[in-house]
Amino acid sequence: ELKVEQNPLFLSMQEGKNYTIYCNYSTTSDRLYWYRQDPGKSLESLFVLLSNGAVKQEGRLMASLDTKARLSTLHITAAVHDLSATYFCAVDPNTDKLIFGTGTRLQVFP
Amino acid sequence: DGGITQSPKYLFRKEGQNVTLSCEQNLNHDAMYWYRQDPGQGLRLIYYSQIVNDFQKGDIAEGYSVSREKKESFPLTVTSAQKNPTAFYLCASRGDHYGYTFGSGTRLTVV
Numbered sequence: 001e002l003k004v005e006q007n008p009l010f011l012s013m014q015e016g017k018n019y020t021i022y023c024n025y026s027t028t029s030d031r032l033y034w035y036r037q038d039p040g041k042s043l044e045s046l047f048v049l050l051s052n053g054a055v056k057q058e059g060r061l062m063a064s065l066d067t068k069a070r071l072s073t074l075h076i077t078a079a080v081h082d083l084s085a086t087y088f089c090a091v092d093p094n095t096d097k098l099i100f101g102t103g104t105r106l107q108v109f110p
Numbered sequence: 111d112g113g114i115t116q117s118p119k120y121l122f123r124k125e126g127q128n129v130t131l132s133c134e135q136n137l138n139h140d141a142m143y144w145y146r147q148d149p150g151q152g153l154r155l156i157y158y159s160q161i162v163n164d165f166q167k168g169d170i171a172e173g174y175s176v177s178r179e180k181k182e183s184f185p186l187t188v189t190s191a192q193k194n195p196t197a198f199y200l201c202a203s204r205g206d207h208y209g210y211t212f213g214s215g216t217r218l219t220v221v
Binding site for chain 2: 031041045050088092099100103
């Protein structure tokens with residue numbers, strides 16, 4: 001059974017600081033997704049990573065994928081309050097369905 | 111604009127009652143999915159369908175049923191057998207280039 005684990009589960013960080021969220025998964029996959037969810041809202045797609053070594057950046061967020069290590073990272077640069085949300089990674093283990101991690105709740109404070 | 115429409119946004123269910131959540135997409139996607147999210151948790155797969163008239167159970171299918179009579183529609187019925195249905199339900203579809211699109215969700219509460 002595929003397991004997708006994120007850490008940390010909760011992250012409180014000061015504005016202007018950098019941090020990384022980690023996503024580990026237990027079976028072979030070269031499709032990994034990152035989503036943002038605001039309270040009471042649906043999921044907003046951030047990144048789709050489809051190959052080993054893929055790196056994508058949007059604003060203060062950068063995601064990477066290492067399929068050999070079964071690891072993806074979401075790096076936050078110079079955090080701002082607007083980034084406060086819950087972030088999910090999800091893996092498609094070549095079965096055409098997404099398996100989600102537990103989520104990382106990010107709070108950015110002044 | 112293409113997208114996924116879920117309705118209703120809020121739904122209240124009495125004990126022992128079946129309720130149906132609607133999910134409609136105009137993206138021409140073949141695959142559709144239902145996920146359940148409990149407070150502070152991740153999403154768990156209930157049912158999915160890769161093609162019309164075919165669907166498979168996900169990880170937590172007990173107490174739920176689905177149909178896929180049309181490509182555009184994938185309704186989810188929460189039956190009385192689901193003992194703890196209070197949750198946020200998200201419908202999704204998948205396109206040709208591995209991109210998933212999510213609806214805005216239905217929040218179901220048992221009263």
